[in-house]
Amino acid sequence: MVDPGFLHFDTLELHAGQRPDVEFGARAVPIYQTTSYVFGDVERAAGLFNLERQGHIYSRISNPTVAVLEERIAALEGGVGAVATASGQASLVLAITTLMGQGAHIVSSASIYGGSRNLFTHTLPRLAGITTTFVDPRDPEAFAAAITDDTRLVFGETLGNPGLEVMDVPEIATVAHDRGIPLMIDNTFATPYLFRPFDRGADLVMHSATKFLGGHGVAIGGVLVDGGTFDWAASGRFPTMTEPYESYHGLRFVEEFGTQAFLMRARVEGLRDLGATMAPQTAFYLLQGVETLTVRMQRHVDNTRAVVAFLVDAPEVAWVSYPELADHPDHDLAKRLLPKGAGAILSFGIRGGRDAGRRFIERLRIFSHLANVGDARSLVIHPASTTHATMSAAELEAVGIGEDLIRLSIGLEDPRDLVADLRQALRASQRG
Amino acid sequence: MDLTVADKAVNVGTGGRDHTGGVPVVLLHGAGMDRTVWQFQARALASHGYDVYAVDLPGHGASAGPPPADIEGYADWLVGFIDAAGIDRAVLVGHSMGSLIALDVAARHPDRVLALVLLGVAAEMPVHPDLLAAASADDHRAFELVASWSHAKAAHAGHHPTPGLWMMGSSLRLLERSAPGVLHNDLAACDRFGDAAERAAAITVPTLLLLGEHDLMTRPAAARPLAEAIARSRVQVVPGTGHMLMVEAPDAVIDAIVAFVDPVTGGSGAA
Numbered sequence: 001m002v003d004p005g006f007l008h009f010d011t012l013e014l015h016a017g018q019r020p021d022v023e024f025g026a027r028a029v030p031i032y033q034t035t036s037y038v039f040g041d042v043e044r045a046a047g048l049f050n051l052e053r054q055g056h057i058y059s060r061i062s063n064p065t066v067a068v069l070e071e072r073i074a075a076l077e078g079g080v081g082a083v084a085t086a087s088g089q090a091s092l093v094l095a096i097t098t099l100m101g102q103g104a105h106i107v108s109s110a111s112i113y114g115g116s117r118n119l120f121t122h123t124l125p126r127l128a129g130i131t132t133t134f135v136d137p138r139d140p141e142a143f144a145a146a147i148t149d150d151t152r153l154v155f156g157e158t159l160g161n162p163g164l165e166v167m168d169v170p171e172i173a174t175v176a177h178d179r180g181i182p183l184m185i186d187n188t189f190a191t192p193y194l195f196r197p198f199d200r201g202a203d204l205v206m207h208s209a210t211k212f213l214g215g216h217g218v219a220i221g222g223v224l225v226d227g228g229t230f231d232w233a234a235s236g237r238f239p240t241m242t243e244p245y246e247s248y249h250g251l252r253f254v255e256e257f258g259t260q261a262f263l264m265r266a267r268v269e270g271l272r273d274l275g276a277t278m279a280p281q282t283a284f285y286l287l288q289g290v291e292t293l294t295v296r297m298q299r300h301v302d303n304t305r306a307v308v309a310f311l312v313d314a315p316e317v318a319w320v321s322y323p324e325l326a327d328h329p330d331h332d333l334a335k336r337l338l339p340k341g342a343g344a345i346l347s348f349g350i351r352g353g354r355d356a357g358r359r360f361i362e363r364l365r366i367f368s369h370l371a372n373v374g375d376a377r378s379l380v381i382h383p384a385s386t387t388h389a390t391m392s393a394a395e396l397e398a399v400g401i402g403e404d405l406i407r408l409s410i411g412l413e414d415p416r417d418l419v420a421d422l423r424q425a426l427r428a429s430q431r432g
Numbered sequence: 433m434d435l436t437v438a439d440k441a442v443n444v445g446t447g448g449r450d451h452t453g454g455v456p457v458v459l460l461h462g463a464g465m466d467r468t469v470w471q472f473q474a475r476a477l478a479s480h481g482y483d484v485y486a487v488d489l490p491g492h493g494a495s496a497g498p499p500p501a502d503i504e505g506y507a508d509w510l511v512g513f514i515d516a517a518g519i520d521r522a523v524l525v526g527h528s529m530g531s532l533i534a535l536d537v538a539a540r541h542p543d544r545v546l547a548l549v550l551l552g553v554a555a556e557m558p559v560h561p562d563l564l565a566a567a568s569a570d571d572h573r574a575f576e577l578v579a580s581w582s583h584a585k586a587a588h589a590g591h592h593p594t595p596g597l598w599m600m601g602s603s604l605r606l607l608e609r610s611a612p613g614v615l616h617n618d619l620a621a622c623d624r625f626g627d628a629a630e631r632a633a634a635i636t637v638p639t640l641l642l643l644g645e646h647d648l649m650t651r652p653a654a655a656r657p658l659a660e661a662i663a664r665s666r667v668q669v670v671p672g673t674g675h676m677l678m679v680e681a682p683d684a685v686i687d688a689i690v691a692f693v694d695p696v697t698g699g700s701g702a703a
Contacts, residue, residue, distance in 0.1 A: 081596045256448055
């Protein structure tokens with residue numbers, strides 16, 4: 001059998017979405033720092049506005065530098081296209097506003113980023129009466145039971161936050177599809193290097209590109225990728241995809257754009273009306289990271305394995321949670337879905353509770369105490385007092401966050417220095 | 433709009449506008465695909481005043497099946513479609529398998545055709561045996577081979593003029609949506625059609641052969657016998673494109689179609 005001869009993943013990281021600039025031959029992606037674009041003749045302008053000609057109108061809706069990032073992430077994820085946004089949070093909002101309206105319902109994994117949970121719990125009900133049922137990410141039947149006639153989205157993270165539950169994407173995709181609902185995965189922790197949700201049945205993917213995709217902790221951004229897999233017309237639950245849209249002279253997105261219906265609507269309505277646009281400078285920064293995604297992610301994983309091996313044997317550590325460990329509840333699932341590695345985030349419990357945790361964090365020299373993950377530098381946080389601080393003790397318990405839980409995001413430093421830093425801080429933590 | 437041909441539902445796109453009595457233009461997609469490959473051309477031609485009929489061929493997209501087993505069967509169906517739509521004579525724009533269908537109708541029913549635009553066309557369309565075998569087995573590799581070979585090598589890295597659109601993924605997804613057996617049916621029909629140049633000699637209407645410079649499936653040189661056989665033919669090569677030229681370079685294809693068809697039909701509004 002002949003080989004199709006597609007470009008491979010590592011090559012796409014460097015080349016997808018870009019050809020050398022025709023004017024000057026610039027090899028790197030140029031930053032098109034412009035708000036708007038000259039139309040040429042009037043007919044072309046009308047054609048652009050009528051979605052029959054291709055190109056850029058205004059940088060709130062699209063920009064050539066941002067478009068390279070969008071195409072590149074779509075290529076790496078294996079989707080039909082992508083829309084970049086001002087942040088990962090904006091990607092989630094964009095997906096929801098594109099899919100649903102007043103009174104709709106979402107079924108979400110309970111183990112998700114605190115910011116996403118706030119949006120679901122407080123802001124969406126207030127703005128649009130959109131409610132969310134949270135379910136155990138390890139229980140596909142709970143997803144099935146939570147889906148109602150109003151449900152328009154099933155949502156979860158490849159690796160839960162901060163419990164690192166591995167989402168059984170194939171199983172939950174089947175649950176969602178059997179009920180005519182798309183599955184959207186936040187793939188921030190895995191990146192397409194470790195996991196491609198579309199290959200396993202997901203329909204939409206979002207990233208906080210701020211994290212591993214950018215990889216250097218210098219820019220906030222998000223990417224929403226359309227897998228082009230979901231049959232909106234057959235589902236019958238998505239009038240934004242199938243019914244005439246008066247804002248575009250009665251345009252029916254599925255009829256006109258087929259597999260790209262979601263992608264087109266997200267851009268021409270969502271970015272146009274909501275305006276959570278990525279700046280070209282940001283796209284440039286993020287592209288620098290994406291170019292080295294493979295080599296960075298492999299190093300992130302290698303370093304994480306070294307740190308996990310140390311922590312497992314450290315006497316000051318009560319428990320370690322990382323899906324590659326045999327005692328992790330999702331160990332087998334991780335081996336199946338994440339064979340290249342289960343990411344670079346891990347959590348552990350420190351002996352001595354809250355006080356020991358505080359001393360530990362304050363004594364770290366290389367690890368930085370801050371609210372982020374996926375930086376080239378190693379990071380540490382105590383979720384109960386920061387990212388998940390707005391949750392009650394009962395809510396914390398429900399999502400598996402104890403007060404002793406410390407989350408690490410492992411960077412690209414020499415693993416010997418990371419282990420040495422952890423060792424001295426752990427020892428200090430026990431000297432109350 | 434929905435029409436019925438031989439008691440089967442046909443799904444038709446009109447480019448987002450109601451028909452206004454303009455010159456009818458029928459857009460015919462290729463093997464295993466559907467009418468959305470014409471998404472930009474359909475909208476542009478409609479806003480240019482043409483009455484656009486972007487059809488899902490039988491058994492493709494949202495049109496009822498089964499697909500006809502050979503090109504002649506598709507051509508007979510197309511004549512039935514033109515009847516059902518109440519069209520006297522139409523401009524036929526076909527891509528790949530669609531170009532053979534258009535060519536066969538123009539050769540056998542010249543009174544129903546105003547002009548032909550044939551994209552990604554060749555006098556013969558033999559299909560690689562590995563591709564036929566994979567398609568016959570409904571092996572996903574068949575979709576991959578078609579998606580890969582249908583785009584110029586440069587397109588494999590993308591840089592599509594539509595912001596954020598990943599063309600390779602999009603083509604693959606479109607093929608994956610085809611019903612089991614449809615791609616093989618179509619490829620086998622193209623493979624069996626034989627020498628189109630002989631039939632093309634009967635074509636009397638103005639014909640544009642619109643070819644992709646780097647087309648691997650239907651190389652530009654393979655269209656030469658058609659250009660020689662069709663009395664009123666013109667050849668135009670779209671630089672940098674492969675077999676999916678209407679997807680790879682939508683604007684250039686819109687411009688080429690309009691520039692060719694406008695003078696032939698006396699302008700889009702004058703049906």
